[in-house]
Amino acid sequence: xxxxxxxxxxxxxxxxxxxxxxxxxxxxxxxxxxxxxxxxxxxxxxxxxxxxxxxxxxxxxxxxxxxxxxxxxxxxxxxxxxxxxxxxxxxxxxxxxxxxxxxxxxxxxxxxxxxxxxxxxxxxxxxxxxxxxxxxxxxxxxxxxxxxxxxxxxxxxxxxxxxxxxxxxxxxxxxxxxxxxxxxxxxxxxxxxxxxxxxxxxxxxxxxxxxxxxxxxxxxxxxxxxxxxxxxxxxxxxxxxxxxxxxxxxxxxxxxxxxxxxxxxxxxxxxxxxxxxxxxxxxxxxxxxxxxxxxxxxxxxxxxxxxxxxxxxxxxxxxxxxxxxxxxxxxxxxxxxxxxxxxxxxxxxxxxxxxxxxxxxxxxxxxxxxxxxxxxxxxxxxxxxxxxxxxxxxxxxxxxxxxxxxxxxxxxxxxxxxxxxxxxxxxxxxxxxxxxxxxxxxxxxxxxxxxxxxxxxxxxxxxxxxxxxxxxxxxxxxxxxxxxxxxxx
Numbered sequence: 001x002x003x004x005x006x007x008x009x010x011x012x013x014x015x016x017x018x019x020x021x022x023x024x025x026x027x028x029x030x031x032x033x034x035x036x037x038x039x040x041x042x043x044x045x046x047x048x049x050x051x052x053x054x055x056x057x058x059x060x061x062x063x064x065x066x067x068x069x070x071x072x073x074x075x076x077x078x079x080x081x082x083x084x085x086x087x088x089x090x091x092x093x094x095x096x097x098x099x100x101x102x103x104x105x106x107x108x109x110x111x112x113x114x115x116x117x118x119x120x121x122x123x124x125x126x127x128x129x130x131x132x133x134x135x136x137x138x139x140x141x142x143x144x145x146x147x148x149x150x151x152x153x154x155x156x157x158x159x160x161x162x163x164x165x166x167x168x169x170x171x172x173x174x175x176x177x178x179x180x181x182x183x184x185x186x187x188x189x190x191x192x193x194x195x196x197x198x199x200x201x202x203x204x205x206x207x208x209x210x211x212x213x214x215x216x217x218x219x220x221x222x223x224x225x226x227x228x229x230x231x232x233x234x235x236x237x238x239x240x241x242x243x244x245x246x247x248x249x250x251x252x253x254x255x256x257x258x259x260x261x262x263x264x265x266x267x268x269x270x271x272x273x274x275x276x277x278x279x280x281x282x283x284x285x286x287x288x289x290x291x292x293x294x295x296x297x298x299x300x301x302x303x304x305x306x307x308x309x310x311x312x313x314x315x316x317x318x319x320x321x322x323x324x325x326x327x328x329x330x331x332x333x334x335x336x337x338x339x340x341x342x343x344x345x346x347x348x349x350x351x352x353x354x355x356x357x358x359x360x361x362x363x364x365x366x367x368x369x370x371x372x373x374x375x376x377x378x379x380x381x382x383x384x385x386x387x388x389x390x391x392x393x394x395x396x397x398x399x400x401x402x403x404x405x406x407x408x409x410x411x412x413x414x415x416x417x418x419x420x421x422x423x424x425x426x427x428x429x430x431x432x433x434x435x436x437x438x439x440x441x442x443x444x445x446x447x448x449x450x451x452x453x454x455x456x457x458x459x460x461x462x463x464x465x466x467x468x469x470x471x472x473x474x475x476x477x478x479x480x481x482x483x484x485x486x487x488x489x
Contacts, residue, residue: 024060027059027060028056031052031055031056034052034055034078035052038051038052038259042257043259044229046263047229047263047264050263051081051259054081054084055081058077058080059073059074079290079291079294082259082289082290082293082294083286085262085263086258086262086269086284086289086290087262087268087284087286088286089285089286089287090284090285090286091243091268091269091270092270092283093124093243094215094242095214099182099184100178100179101184101186101214102175102178102186102188102211102212102213102214102215103185103186103187103188103213103214103215104188104190104207104211104213104215104217105120105187105188105189105190105219105245106190106193106216106218106219106239107192107219107220108192108193108220108221108231109140109192109193110221111192111221111247112219112221112248112273113189113190114137114143114150115150115247115273115276115278116217116219116247116271117133117147117187117189118133118147118150118151118153118156119271119273119278119279119280119281120187120271120281121133121151121154121156121187122154122156122278122281123271123281124185125154125155125156129184130182131183131184131185131186132157132158132159132174132177132178132183132185132186132187133147133151133159133187133189134171134174134175134187134188134189135147135148135158135159135170135189136167136171136174136188136190136207137167137189137190137191137192138162138163138165138166138167138170138191139191140192143191144160144163147160147189148160150278154278157183159173159177161173167190167191167203167206167207168203168207168209169210171188171190171207171210172211174188175211186211188207188213190204190207191203201238201239208239214242215243216239216241216242216243217241217243217244217245217271218235218243218245219244219245220232220244220245220246220247220257221247221257222246222247222248222257222258222272223248223257224257228260228261228264229260229261229263232244232260232261232264232265233265236264236265241267242267243269243270244261244262244268245269245270245271245272245273246258246261246269246271246272246273246284247272247273248273249273250274250275258272268284269284269286270283270284271283327423328385328386328387328388329377329380329384329385329388329419330386332373332377332419333377333385336373372405372407373415375406375407376401376402376405376407376411376412378405379400379401379404380401384401388419388420395409398416
């Protein structure tokens, strides 16, 4: 997300590099590029004007800090203003004093309300809350069935009166059920509507009156750009919204909606949808999003993703294996599957500071290589997976694996050699006190800078995008203790 906008921001700062200080001339030149970048990102024009004016005023009035270059100071000011435009801080979901908390989902047709409703239900379940999903979309064919199917997948109850009942009656009955049966949150899915559809808007007002929601969340397709501003204004004036959910953020490379909604309505963005899977919903953090837009990564979200997928006991077990250099192919496969659960390799990589410059072609190459490695490991016996040294001394085993996986023996040999190097590197890193995050992926050298990511639980054996030693370039590592087997390859 935001790839295009991040690149344009980077281009705008280049003119300030090498300057002795921020002046009216060079800041106006940089802001001209920023203005163009925001407009190209489909940000609403009034929002762009306000943003530029604020940054200009702060830049020209900023105190000169010794040791901070003009380009760094400018980026800092832009980052602060981006955070401010998007709301300043994370706005958590409301929680009523007396249960249940009622959340009303609204938005245009095709924005993804039903899916967002299920995603929110799962998010609350993971927080230990008991949510009831209410299917009040009686217009779209199979909308009720879709919500019921999603509810079964995530084990969250769905209430429905069928397609013949009035939406406001369904919402009211769902709320009554929530109160009677001790649900702490009731989420009402409503039909999509058009801004010009007066009757549908009036129906939305009736639903709101029937259930008196604590939250009215406007579900917005992030790809609509500056239209998000008009949409938000229209819904806010007629229905009154308290927050927004941005969907399809994984497909939005511009970011106009994220920068327009808060400024126009005053209501915060509370969640973003980052994929089609029902687990792909994240709380919205303006500071983290601003860092992504400026190509600074988002390590905190990456860590949260890892913590969500990994048990502490697994982390401790993996750390012991790393220290003992007993990390095997079964562990490697577990790590690869962990990555897949967390999201695409490309999406994860771009959360790491400095990794936004990795082109998509290289990321696709990395993902393809992972598939090839997984195929090779899939052709191994259980004994070979758990004792990789067997393969070094017996070429016949390697030939069998190559044939079974559809690869050349030389490819298997290289994969094994790379695996040994990676294992030795991880052993050294783990003995140094920190869990290495991305030590290197077998078969994918040549992408330096991906050494260790301290504090990433369970990511010790994660096949990363490195191979170059990462961490501290220039510092010579102690040679790994020679182990019998792979040194012969």
